Amino acid sequence: MSDADARSETETDPVSPLAVDEAAELTTRIADNVERVIVGHRDAVEHILVALLSRGHLLLEDVPGVGKTMLARAVATSLDGSFNRVQFTPDLLPSDVTGVNVFNEKTREFEFQPGPVFANVVLGDEINRAPPKTQAALLEVMAEQQVTVDGRTHAVPDPFTVIATQNDVEPGQTYELPVAEIDRFAKKIRLGYPSEDEETELLGRLTGEHPIESLEPVASVHDVRRARATASGVTVREPVRAYVSRLARYTREHARLGASPRGAIALVRAAQVRAVFGGRSYVVPDDVQTEAPTVWGHRIRTESDVDGVTVVERALEDVAVE
Known part of the structure; x- marks a missing residue:
């Protein structure tokens, strides 16, 4: 084994x-x-x-x-x-x-x-x-x-x-x-x-002892595993999933290398956690929009001086929420 x-x-x-x-x-x-x-x-x-x-x-x-x-x-x-x-x-x-x-x-x-x-x-x-x-x-x-x-x-x-x-x-x-x-x-x-x-x-x-030395745990790793299970169970309805797909397609059409399917999955999972932060059991488009720049910006490559975050921001402006 x-x-x-x-x-x-x-x-x-x-x-x-x-x-x-x-x-x-x-x-x-x-x-x-x-x-x-x-x-x-x-x-x-x-x-x-x-x-x-x-x-x-x-x-x-x-x-x-x-x-x-x-x-x-x-x-x-x-x-x-x-x-x-x-x-x-x-x-x-x-x-x-x-x-x-x-x-x-x-x-x-x-x-x-x-x-x-x-x-x-x-x-x-x-x-x-x-x-x-x-x-x-x-x-x-x-x-x-x-x-x-x-x-x-x-x-x-x-x-x-x-x-x-x-x-x-x-x-x-x-x-x-x-x-x-x-x-x-x-x-x-x-x-x-x-x-x-x-x-x-x-x-x-920092004039005295560094605060990290007296920092105490406020959660266990088991708590984190339970919170992960909570996030995994957050509902992502079909219109939200379709919105993520349209955003991904936009980046692929406007960049040399757009958001990958792995990136789309990462965005959905991040949006689920963001929903938990808001005390919701379902994802809304605002969760996707909040997470998209930091989840996709580094994955996108362009032929110009425009960086990936800018492409994502343009996608959020141009792609309608339906």
Whole structure:
């Protein structure tokens, strides 16, 4: 039996979904807790929770020093989940990410030593500093929540979310992420610099002990699995599904590479979570419109200087809700 077939009962048994209002309260509680550490990025916290509850991953593109690592760590701590950070460098090997089989002299057998991807929340810091071969080490685990080493599969913890950061300051010293990997990320966001008032408050918080050191969990990973089940059960009626399809077709007709079917699925799942945030058991077009720029913008490629987010925004303006 492979490790993927040997998940613990707590991870494989069906979970009972939370009521929608309970799931909405859970997301608010987590976001409020994260804001004890992170100042002025409520929307970014919500984007991470959307990725987490929709079984997706998030790409964070920004300059160094704006709190990307602390944000990921605060979310993991709030969930009482495990957190690992991988610093991607040009000499990082795929096995440094996924793990490797090591020969045990005592047992005379090879034993699997898990890599840092075996955590509930994994931060891939400056992922574009590593060569494509190392970046590709994340493809299987992001899609299937398992790692295959020497023909044997090893399941990662459930829930599992990758938050990868991308350095956009030194393009000459980085590698562009392949389209196949970009498409694995459910969302892409930027944090940006804090406002003057937010930075003043941040500096005040950090004059003594860092607040992350006293942050306590406000939810369990089992709560997250139940909230995921809630989101999966949110109704997406045929007119909403047709609206997503029309939006996807628009991007394909107005770009060299439009939103993929995987992207359309990711948008529907993100809209389901956004509906839960609003305390609803059904998706409305506003949920789709709120999520579309961050779910589709990074997947779209054009022949001009127009970026993917602009194509998505034009689609939202031109495609009617029927």
